[in-house]
Amino acid sequence: MNVGLPGTGLGGLFYLSTTLAMLFVEIYITLRGKSSFKRWHLVLKQLIIAFSIIAGITLTAYLLSLTILPHSAAVSEVRKIMHADSNYSFLLYIVPLPIMIILVQILRVFFGKREVKA
Amino acid sequence: MIKKGSNNKAENRANELTIIIPAYNEEENIADTVRSLLAQTTPPKEIIVVNDCSTDDTEKIAKSLGITVLTPPQNTGTKAGAQNYALKLIKTKYTMAIDGDTTLAKDAIELLMKAFDDSKVAAACGFVLPRHINTIWERGRYIEYLLAFTFYKPVQDYYGKPMISSGCFSAYQTDLLKENNGWSNRTMAEDMDLTWSFYQKGHKVRFIPEAVSYPIEPNNFHFLSKQLRRWSHGFLQNVRLHWRGVLNVQFLNTMVAVSFWDGIVASLIYLILFPLLALIFQNPIFLLGYIIDAPAVLLPALIKGYERREVGKVLLSFPSFFILRTINGLFLLEAFWKEFIIGKPLTVYEKGH
Numbered sequence: 001m002n003v004g005l006p007g008t009g010l011g012g013l014f015y016l017s018t019t020l021a022m023l024f025v026e027i028y029i030t031l032r033g034k035s036s037f038k039r040w041h042l043v044l045k046q047l048i049i050a051f052s053i054i055a056g057i058t059l060t061a062y063l064l065s066l067t068i069l070p071h072s073a074a075v076s077e078v079r080k081i082m083h084a085d086s087n088y089s090f091l092l093y094i095v096p097l098p099i100m101i102i103l104v105q106i107l108r109v110f111f112g113k114r115e116v117k118a
Numbered sequence: 119m120i121k122k123g124s125n126n127k128a129e130n131r132a133n134e135l136t137i138i139i140p141a142y143n144e145e146e147n148i149a150d151t152v153r154s155l156l157a158q159t160t161p162p163k164e165i166i167v168v169n170d171c172s173t174d175d176t177e178k179i180a181k182s183l184g185i186t187v188l189t190p191p192q193n194t195g196t197k198a199g200a201q202n203y204a205l206k207l208i209k210t211k212y213t214m215a216i217d218g219d220t221t222l223a224k225d226a227i228e229l230l231m232k233a234f235d236d237s238k239v240a241a242a243c244g245f246v247l248p249r250h251i252n253t254i255w256e257r258g259r260y261i262e263y264l265l266a267f268t269f270y271k272p273v274q275d276y277y278g279k280p281m282i283s284s285g286c287f288s289a290y291q292t293d294l295l296k297e298n299n300g301w302s303n304r305t306m307a308e309d310m311d312l313t314w315s316f317y318q319k320g321h322k323v324r325f326i327p328e329a330v331s332y333p334i335e336p337n338n339f340h341f342l343s344k345q346l347r348r349w350s351h352g353f354l355q356n357v358r359l360h361w362r363g364v365l366n367v368q369f370l371n372t373m374v375a376v377s378f379w380d381g382i383v384a385s386l387i388y389l390i391l392f393p394l395l396a397l398i399f400q401n402p403i404f405l406l407g408y409i410i411d412a413p414a415v416l417l418p419a420l421i422k423g424y425e426r427r428e429v430g431k432v433l434l435s436f437p438s439f440f441i442l443r444t445i446n447g448l449f450l451l452e453a454f455w456k457e458f459i460i461g462k463p464l465t466v467y468e469k470g471h
Contacts, residue, residue, distance in 0.1 A: 022273070
């Protein structure tokens with residue numbers, strides 16, 4: 001089963017980020033002498049998927065910015081309302097994930113409970 | 119990556135394996151399921167079909183295949199109930215649960231059982247793909263599974279936390295399963311409940327992508343709606359039940375939080391914000407939001423499709439994914455409203471075909 005709406009959104013960003021992090025985790029594990037060819041095969045395969053997604057989304061955004069979006073007054077108006085015209089507007093997309101991670105850790109400290117009895 | 123090949127360990131492990139197949143009115147499918155198990159490279163020691171008081175010929179067909187068939191004195195009401203009915207009789211070291219409409223690739227058991235090379239693994243699950251890919255719903259589900267099992271689940275497994283050990287095809291260490299009192303009826307997603315319970319007890323769960331299963335997915339909206347209702351309510355019931363315990367399970371805690379956020383907020387954006395913007399501004403351009411993340415879905419699906427020589431099938435099925443995703447959002451919001459706002463939880467288990 002799948003939960004939520006797969007694709008981009010916070011879930012998509014979560015999996016892209018954790019996939020990119022796999023590279024650094026695996027380098028660390030390799031330096032500790034605990035990696036293997038199988039593990040690197042998996043990491044590289046997932047990285048190929050992640051980079052192809054990033055490339056695909058970047059290309060889609062670029063093509064839209066050249067074709068449909070510049071001619072849409074409605075989209076321009078929404079972008080102004082959301083302050084999405086600045087060079088830092090991409091942060092609006094990236095920032096929610098670290099906020100979510102921090103929030104989860106705060107909740108863990110205050111509400112986390114050990115084993116739930118079956 | 120798990121390699122195939124003759125393996126005495128795998129055979130020995132299969133000799134310590136009992137498979138439970140809960141079945142209610144599965145006369146059309148049970149024979150295929152059992153035959154796919156008997157044809158495995160490493161067949162199990164025993165196969166038990168729990169005929170949950172079917173009103174068709176499920177019992178007769180299952181018995182004709184020469185396997186153990188149990189019939190409870192009355193319908194257990196749920197898949198968990200049917201599986202637990204057999205569990206108390208199991209003496210083998212490993213137990214596998216397979217749905218009555220699910221077939222396996224020939225080497226699925228051999229490959230899946232290798233997960234238990236690590237004695238700390240309590241459960242292992244495999245790759246899932248729809249058996250039939252014809253209708254719009256089956257095609258949407260096909261893309262959804264390709265995305266999830268090609269991209270998401272390997273990442274979950276890398277960090278040691280597959281989110282769910284899928285109920286249609288999973289294997290367990292019997293003693294750890296019994297320690298948990300088997301599968302619980304307290305939610306509509308007993309597989310998710312069991313997986314998250316295992317994590318909270320400190321056990322491991324693995325995902326083995328090379329072990330492939332083929333369940334029958336809903337082929338019409340009527341059955342799809344029953345399945346999505348059950349899954350949506352099941353997820354939210356598990357969040358409500360386990361949230362405090364899951365908070366202490368790193369990676370799973372963030373994964374569940376993100377899924378919960380996406381399930382509710384993304385659904386609201388999909389179903390309300392996009393159409394609202396299009397109406398307010400009298401401009402359909404906002405409806406692009408429904409498909410703007412197409413590369414994020416298509417590329418993992420195509421990569422796996424290429425591996426399976428199913429590129430054409432992936433491309434043909436791709437548009438159906440967006441319809442299924444929107445329907446998914448509707449059911450999640452309905453489930454959220456009923457489970458969290460008006461306090462009307464779903465308690466009746468209905469099959470998806």
